[in-house]
Amino acid sequence: MGSIVAFVNMKGGVGKTTTTINLAACLAKDYNKRVLIVDLDSQINATLSLMSPVQFAKLKKDHKTLRNLVKQSVSKQTKPRWAPTEIIQTNLCGINGLDILPGDIELYEDFVLADIIYERSQGKRDNFLECWQEMEDNLLKQILRPLAPMYDFVLLDFSPGDHLMTRSGILASDYYVIPAKPEPLSVVGIGILQGRIKQFKDNQRSTIELLGITFTSLGRTTKMAGQVQERLERDFGKTSLFRTAIPINVAIARAVDFYKPVVLTEPKSTGAKAYKRLANEFLYRWQQHIKVPDSPKPEAES
Numbered sequence: 001m002g003s004i005v006a007f008v009n010m011k012g013g014v015g016k017t018t019t020t021i022n023l024a025a026c027l028a029k030d031y032n033k034r035v036l037i038v039d040l041d042s043q044i045n046a047t048l049s050l051m052s053p054v055q056f057a058k059l060k061k062d063h064k065t066l067r068n069l070v071k072q073s074v075s076k077q078t079k080p081r082w083a084p085t086e087i088i089q090t091n092l093c094g095i096n097g098l099d100i101l102p103g104d105i106e107l108y109e110d111f112v113l114a115d116i117i118y119e120r121s122q123g124k125r126d127n128f129l130e131c132w133q134e135m136e137d138n139l140l141k142q143i144l145r146p147l148a149p150m151y152d153f154v155l156l157d158f159s160p161g162d163h164l165m166t167r168s169g170i171l172a173s174d175y176y177v178i179p180a181k182p183e184p185l186s187v188v189g190i191g192i193l194q195g196r197i198k199q200f201k202d203n204q205r206s207t208i209e210l211l212g213i214t215f216t217s218l219g220r221t222t223k224m225a226g227q228v229q230e231r232l233e234r235d236f237g238k239t240s241l242f243r244t245a246i247p248i249n250v251a252i253a254r255a256v257d258f259y260k261p262v263v264l265t266e267p268k269s270t271g272a273k274a275y276k277r278l279a280n281e282f283l284y285r286w287q288q289h290i291k292v293p294d295s296p297k298p299e300a301e302s
């Protein structure tokens with residue numbers, strides 16, 4: 001059974017998408033893992049980091065995006081038109097085992113979901129809250145859980161903010177990674193996320209476990225970055241931070257123009273090397289969590 005891993009932070013622009021696609025590429029290419037990326041963000045950044053807008057336009061025209069699975073899931077059609085395997089795009093960027101469930105700029109509309117929930121609640125307020133919760137609990141779980149046995153990892157790329165889709169993604173996940181910039185507002189975004197997750201756990205709605213917080217866009221070591229690190233270690237534990245931090249590296253941003261992750265476009269860049277180390281550490285941490293005996297120690301940082 002594959003693990004479903006959320007790459008999530010309530011704060012925007014912190015490297016969620018970049019981390020998801022580069023880790024996915026490293027896990028598939030360097031470790032022969034079968035990896036499915038799920039683009040839960042209507043900005044479709046993960047999708048467009050791995051295929052051209054022309055390729056995406058064709059998929060959208062053919063209804064081969066996550067939107068159609070979401071529609072099916074909420075409408076509870078007894079005979080769904082689409083099987084997820086018809087929509088999943090395989091072997092991206094020529095890497096065996098690197099697949100994606102493409103996102104959609106019209107992933108779902110709030111008012112459509114609210115309308116469905118209202119209908120199910122038969123106009124009663126108490127029922128409405130219950131039906132809303134049921135939607136959060138099951139919307140993405142119904143789509144993703146049947147896919148997990150086909151993969152080693154299902155990696156979810158989230159949009160920023162706390163939406164129904166974010167909550168449904170967290171509720172469908174086994175583990176989570178928090179990409180964060182070493183800035184004070186990151187601590188705020190992480191705090192909000194942790195509060196939400198605590199709520200889910202207190203209500204027995206989730207058993208999700210934190211694999212770690214990873215610093216992205218690390219510039220020169222500053223006093224501020226040190227203070228943020230201390231604060232996170234104090235709040236979330238000494239081992240909560242990945243040892244690997246991703247440096248600021250223009251090769252990472254440049255890769256997007258080639259619709260490929262930096263580990264493929266410029267594998268010798270500092271950004272690509274950091275992502276390779278992060279993949280190694282990610283696997284180590286994951287193995288510790290699922291308690292695989294004799295898991296190899298992560299490579300020493302170079």
Ligand SMILES: Nc1ncnc2c1ncn2[C@@H]1O[C@H](COP(=O)(O)OP(=O)(O)OP(=O)(O)O)[C@@H](O)[C@H]1O
Pocket residue numbers: 011012013014015016017018019041043045158159160216217218246247248249250252253254256271
């Ligand atoms: N280490 C880095 N060095 C340089 N540029 C980076 C680095 N990491 C990410 N970027 C660039 O910063 C921008 C934001 O990164 P990314 O899209 O991964 O963040 P995000 O958290 O997914 O954003 P959003 O919240 O909008 O989904 C992108 O243009 C990306 O190419």
Ligand SMILES: [Mg+2]
Pocket residue numbers: 016017018041045046157158159
């Ligand atoms: Mg993103």
